[in-house]
């Protein structure tokens with residue numbers, strides 16, 4: 001419980017209507033998509049300007065209260081969970097597009113702008129914001145930046161990091177920093193912008209961003225291929241990417257397809273059942289492009305890698321085919337899945353796949369395991385489904401040691417324990433499989449420099 005005096009000071013900064021103290025607000029603002037931790041903040045505040053954010057941070061320092069920055073709360077690693085009496089600072093009201101420059105092709109906007117609204121704004125200007133994933137309808141751009149969100153177009157367009165030209169942040173000491181100022185070229189020492197991208201709210205609160213836009217894709221086609229086995233997916237990737245610029249190369253297993261079609265009512269891509277499916281997106285409607293795609297498809301069939309395929313004949317069919325991949329995560333919530341979000345370099349994927357597949361098959365022989373993800377980026381989503389008759393606690397207790405074994409394997413393959421979902425609370429115990437002791441120590445020193453009293457998102461990333 002906050003003292004009356006503190007509530008009054010917060011009221012004076014953001015307005016009494018914008019200081020939420022009800023337990024229903026705590027339930028709503030105190031969690032992300034993870035369901036492991038009980039939300040327990042001491043207040044939720046909704047500032048409307050960077051100055052108000054700054055004031056809240058200064059007050060939090062004065063009272064030694066922790067802050068959890070909050071965006072759309074679509075994260076999967078507990079980065080936005082407030083479970084220990086923190087003040088949640090929600091960015092919802094910083095939701096304005098502030099400026100658009102057609103020559104720079106940049107847009108400056110508040111951190112609380114919903115990702116889909118940024119995408120729509122870009123489209124209205126005849127441009128494109130290419131970072132895309134299933135939760136764009138509720139995630140906010142500030143959260144995307146704080147977690148360096150990836151998604152389905154990374155093979156072509158990179159991660160959120162690649163589109164951030166400038167940031168305005170409030171650090172843990174309550175100072176405002178303007179980072180990179182939208183410049184393309186700026187070799188003036190350490191680029192703090194990139195430290196804040198992916199920092200998960202531990203260094204500062206991202207209040208404003210300048211985002212690069214680009215030309216929209218022309219005539220995107222979607223091809224779904226039924227693939228014979230796990231390693232063959234990579235043969236297919238190599239064959240296509242050698243000759244065609246791919247916007248996406250995703251995969252999912254038969255189990256994922258069965259579940260997404262049953263739960264969502266989507267049609268199967270074709271009748272043939274295959275252990276895996278690859279989804280490719282590429283641009284162009286000319287005969288030359290189509291002929292090339294057809295030739296490559298035939299090659300992959302001749303090699304015995306691919307058994308069937310379907311190519312979209314219209315934009316709406318392309319969108320329907322995408323749903324088979326994009327709706328998997330949402331579908332699987334029904335089984336309270338335990339999630340792994342792991343990556344290795346694509347070149348190491350064949351050997352890694354063999355080993356991780358063996359490990360998972362032996363450790364999880366009695367559980368259903370669903371594989372899918374952005375295999376073109378070397379990123380696998382491994383979802384273990386909870387059997388109905390097992391309690392959540394027992395289920396997690398079974399999964400945790402296996403994650404350590406996967407962590408060891410990732411260390412051997414120089415991979416990552418969190419490819420795109422961030423570390424938050426969920427992955428911090430595994431961080432040492434991907435980052436050296438010296439790196440972890442330096443991370444802590446960096447945090448101290450930006451957040452001397454350790455009030456920003458404590459316990460996230462590391463303790």
Ligand code: 2HG
Nearest residue numbers: 134329339373381382383
């Ligand atoms: C996706 O690629 C998301 O669909 C979510 O990153 C993955 O829920 C997951 O495991």
Ligand code: ZN
Nearest residue numbers: 151374381420
């Ligand atoms: Zn993903």
